[in-house]
Amino acid sequence: MEKSSVAYKTINIDGVNIFYREAGSRSKPAIVLLNGVPNSSSAFQQLMIQLKDEFYLVAPDFPGFGNSDTPDKSVYEYTFNNISLSVEKFIDKLALSRPAVYALGYGGPIAFRIAIRRPTMFSAWILQNSNAYEEGLGPAMKDAAPYLMDRNPETEKLVRPLLSLEGIKLFFLHGAADEGRINPDGYMNALHYLSRPGQESIQLDLLQNYASNIAEYPKWQAFLKTYQPRILLVWGENDVFFPLSAAQAIKKDVPSAVLHSYKTSHLALEEYGTEIGEEIIHFLNNK
Amino acid sequence: MNSKAVKYKTVKAGGLNVFYREAGPMDGPVVLLLHGYPTSSHMFRNLIPMLSGKYHVIAPDLPGFGFTESPSRKDFNYTFDNLTAVIQGFIDKLGLKRFAMYVFDYGAPVGWRLAVSNPEKITGIISQNGNCYVEGLSDGWNPIKKYWADPSEENRQALRMMTAPETTKWQYTHGVANGELVAPESYTLDQTLLNRPGNVEIQLDLFKDYAKNVDGYPMFQEYFRKKKPALLAVWGDKDPFFLPPGAEAFKRDLPNAIVKFYPTGHFALETHHEEIGNDILEFLKTL
Numbered sequence: 001m002e003k004s005s006v007a008y009k010t011i012n013i014d015g016v017n018i019f020y021r022e023a024g025s026r027s028k029p030a031i032v033l034l035n036g037v038p039n040s041s042s043a044f045q046q047l048m049i050q051l052k053d054e055f056y057l058v059a060p061d062f063p064g065f066g067n068s069d070t071p072d073k074s075v076y077e078y079t080f081n082n083i084s085l086s087v088e089k090f091i092d093k094l095a096l097s098r099p100a101v102y103a104l105g106y107g108g109p110i111a112f113r114i115a116i117r118r119p120t121m122f123s124a125w126i127l128q129n130s131n132a133y134e135e136g137l138g139p140a141m142k143d144a145a146p147y148l149m150d151r152n153p154e155t156e157k158l159v160r161p162l163l164s165l166e167g168i169k170l171f172f173l174h175g176a177a178d179e180g181r182i183n184p185d186g187y188m189n190a191l192h193y194l195s196r197p198g199q200e201s202i203q204l205d206l207l208q209n210y211a212s213n214i215a216e217y218p219k220w221q222a223f224l225k226t227y228q229p230r231i232l233l234v235w236g237e238n239d240v241f242f243p244l245s246a247a248q249a250i251k252k253d254v255p256s257a258v259l260h261s262y263k264t265s266h267l268a269l270e271e272y273g274t275e276i277g278e279e280i281i282h283f284l285n286n287k
Numbered sequence: 288m289n290s291k292a293v294k295y296k297t298v299k300a301g302g303l304n305v306f307y308r309e310a311g312p313m314d315g316p317v318v319l320l321l322h323g324y325p326t327s328s329h330m331f332r333n334l335i336p337m338l339s340g341k342y343h344v345i346a347p348d349l350p351g352f353g354f355t356e357s358p359s360r361k362d363f364n365y366t367f368d369n370l371t372a373v374i375q376g377f378i379d380k381l382g383l384k385r386f387a388m389y390v391f392d393y394g395a396p397v398g399w400r401l402a403v404s405n406p407e408k409i410t411g412i413i414s415q416n417g418n419c420y421v422e423g424l425s426d427g428w429n430p431i432k433k434y435w436a437d438p439s440e441e442n443r444q445a446l447r448m449m450t451a452p453e454t455t456k457w458q459y460t461h462g463v464a465n466g467e468l469v470a471p472e473s474y475t476l477d478q479t480l481l482n483r484p485g486n487v488e489i490q491l492d493l494f495k496d497y498a499k500n501v502d503g504y505p506m507f508q509e510y511f512r513k514k515k516p517a518l519l520a521v522w523g524d525k526d527p528f529f530l531p532p533g534a535e536a537f538k539r540d541l542p543n544a545i546v547k548f549y550p551t552g553h554f555a556l557e558t559h560h561e562e563i564g565n566d567i568l569e570f571l572k573t574l
Contacts, residue, residue, distance in 0.1 A: 005558065007467040019471075042472055049333070067471050180294050184306075184354050185329050189472050192479040274292065 006048055008067075013089050016076065019067035020060040020090070021045065023052035029284065030099035031126075032091055033059035036106025037203065038168045038190040039267070040066030043104060047269055050277040055284070058099075060090050062110070064202045066193055078205045080106070080213055084113035091121070100124040100284060105171075105241070105266065106206075108132065109213040112220040119223065124230040126280055127250065129242045129266050132220040136246025138239060140170065148211040156204065163194050163203055175238020175265040182270045224253045231257035232283040234276045236268030258283060293335055297354075301376025303363075306354035307347040311339035316410070317383055318571065320346035321374070323392020323417075325455060325477045325490065326554075327353025330391070334556055337564035342571065345386075347377050349393065351489045352480070359485055365492040367393075367500055371400040378405070385410050387574060389567070390417035392528075392553070393493070396500035399507040406510065411517040411574040413567055414537070416529045416553055419507050423533015425526075435498040446494050450487045452478050462525025462552030469557050511540040519570040521563045523555035524548040545570065 006023045021041050031051070033044045041059035048057045061068040062083050063076055076082070087110050091099065101122040103111040108130025114121055131137065137145075144162075147155040161167045165187065172187045173179050194203065231254050237244040244261055251257045260279050262272040269276055293310045308328045318338055320331045328346035338344050348355035349370050350363065363369065374397055378386075387410045390398035395417030402409050418424065430449070434442040448454060456474045460466050481487060511518070518541050522534040537544040547566055549559045556563060 005468050005561070006470065007465075008469065008471060009467050045470070045472070180296055181292060183293070183295055183332075185332070185472070185476050188479055189476050192475055 006045065006052070011090065011093060013086050013093060016063045016071055016086065017069040018060050018063070018086070018090055020058050021048060022058050023048040024054070024056040026056050028054060028056045029123075030056045030058070030096045031102055031280075031284075032096060032099045033057060033102040033104075034087065034107030034110050035059075035104040036062055036065060036110075036206075037162075038171050038194060039186055040193070042066065042186065042189060043267060043269060044102070046273045047277050047280075050274065051280065054281055058094060058096070060087060062087065062106070064199075064206070070196075070198065070202065073202065073205070078202050079209045080109045080206070081113060084110045088114045088117070088121075098123040100126065102126040102128065102280075103130045104128045104269075105130055109210075109216070112216070112223065115223055116216075116219055119227055122229065124232070124284060126232045126234065126283070127247070128234045128268060128276070129236050129239045129246070131242040131246040132217050132224070133246060133249035134214070134217065136242050136249050137214075138241050138243040138246075140240040141242070144207065148208060148214070151204075151208045159204065159207055160200070162207070163200055165191050168194065170240060171266045172270055173265055174240050175236065175263075176271055177263045178271065182265075186267070186270060221253055224250065228254055228256065232279060233257055233259040234268065234279055235259065235261040236264040236266055236272075237261040238264060239266040239268075241266050293339070298377065298380055300380040301373030303350055303358065303373055304356040305347050305373065305377050307345055307377070308335060309343075309345050310335050311341070311343045313343055315341055315343040316571070316574070317386035318342045318344050319378070319383070319386045319388040320344065321388060321390045321394025321398050322346070322349065322352065323394050324493070325352070325450065325458075325481050326473070327477075327480070329353065329473070329476055330554065330556060331389075333560040334564050334567075337560070338567065338571075341568075345381065345383070347374060349374070349397065351486065351493065357483075357486065357489065360488060360492065365489050366496040367396045367400070367493070371397045375401060375404065378408070384408065387411040387413065387571060389413040389415060391415045392417060395419065396497070396503070399503065399510070402514075402516065403507065403510045406514045406516075409514075409516050411519070411570065413519045413521060413570065414534070415521045415555055415563065416523055416526050418529045418533045419504055419511075420533050420536035421501065421504065422536055423529045424501070425528055425530050427527045431494050431497065434495060438495060443491055443495070446491055447487060449494065450481050450490055455481065458527075458552075459554050459557060460552070461527050462523060463558055464550060465558070469554075473554070473557060508540050511537070515541065515543075517570075517574055518544040519567065520544060520546040521555065521566055522546070522548050523551040523553055523559075525551060526553040526555075528553055
């Protein structure tokens with residue numbers, strides 16, 4: 001009876017308690033779902049309920065995010081590289097064998113970094129509003145560029161508002177076709193987590209470290225060109241962070257990629273979760 | 288529109304901006320969902336998609352809760368009569384002629400008042416841990432009863448612990464066999480909203496006014512006997528506030544009432560929405 005629900009679990013990875021959502025039966029094909037700002041694994045809650053009869057789904061919160069531990073900066077380095085190592089160990093510890101990956105926002109850099117080390121780790125890719133190309137950087141990322149290049153009190157002023165309610169609403173609402181379809185619980189909870197003591201410092205560190213992702217983009221592009229992985233692109237085309245050009249750039253290097261775009265924000269699942277879920281079922285079941 | 292898509296709306300009713308979730312066919316039979324303390328229509332997030340295939344589901348947030356406008360105490364007297372007046376205004380504004388209602392916790396005393404005033408509108412009642420009998424009140428009410436007996440400032444302040452983060456989480460986890468099934472965003476969102484300036488005082492006012500609900504039980508029971516509404520009680524049998532005898536007692540006034548128990552706590556939908564949802568669908572078919 002309870003097997004059909006989502007479970008909320010914790011697993012220790014190198015001394016850090018990693019919270020994750022789990023749904024579906026382990027006997028089904030696995031999908032690991034990765035997201036960072038502003039709402040961690042809660043972005044996937046409804047999607048997991050939709051897909052739980054067909055797949056085994058796990059969605060971790062990164063260290064410092066959501067319900068995972070937030071180790072002190074003196075013991076855990078908040079970089080994309082380090083988080084990718086934690087997530088790789090998480091996947092190994094759960095003994096997921098060649099899972100598909102669903103990468104949203106910060107989830108993309110985490111998945112690409114794992115794939116560079118282990119190119120066949122993921123059996124298929126679902127990329128949603130996550131980027132690997134210069135031309136995929138949207139206006140909000142361009143606004144943040146001075147901060148990524150040179151962190152100082154002046155450039156911090158450019159990005160600090162991203163952690164406020166108004167900034168969080170950029171991810172949820174900006175570009176939405178109908179704001180009345182977007183659940184306000186999502187951004188209220190995101191604000192709670194991002195307002196916790198110590199968060200601002202961690203989030204600003206990690207955002208600045210996004211510069212290291214841009215430096216790695218050529219490697220990820222080479223991976224895509226070389227391995228031609230199976231890719232489903234599901235895109236909120238009005239995203240101010242990683243707009244449709246980010247998806248089109250991937251499709252240029254991986255022509256077999258399937259692209260579906262939606263007139264909505266960065267967090268496309270908020271408004272088009274059901275539609276995206278149906279595309280995922282179709283994509284993963286038709287090899 | 289996809290019948291499972293939920294709309295998040297606001298309407299001016301009873302003098303306030305009332306937030307509500309709405310889903311399902313607009314011409315379908317209406318099911319009104321009334322939430323409890325300290326949550327909001329958020330508690331119905333998993334139930335709504337189960338019902339919205341066939342039913343027009345409407346879930347408002349009560350004043351002081353969720354995203355409904357919560358005026359300051361000097362502008363709004365927080366009593367169950369006044370919460371009911373706002374929801375009556377909401378029903379009138381939406382032009383609801385006939386509806387089944389799901390009542391939980393605080394939603395019950397609001398729902399009982401609505402039923403007494405609008406018996407012709409009620410097609411049936413689902414009470415999920417929504418109490419109407421003194422034998423349903425547990426010892427958990429003792430600190431609140433103490434405040435009713437002696438409304439001193441000291442007894443009022445002693446109830447602040449009811450609004451603390453640990454208590455909010457406990458309300459969700461107490462009586463739940465597998466704590467891994469309780470979504471952390473539930474108590475996190477509730478606490479975020481309780482932490483709004485002035486909200487705790489509003490809640491203390493409502494704790495005090497709850498005495499009038501108990502005083503009203505005989506009148507509500509008389510309504511049951513006279514109007515004989517179809518009633519389904521779905522009850523978490525380990526609820527620390529509302530005991531199983533409170534569910535069984537409905538049969539005294541409504542011999543045809545159906546009473547079902549689930550091995551879980553106060554927020555039974557968190558762990559058993561599928562079972563409860565299926566029982567509700569069976570019940571709604573008979574109305």
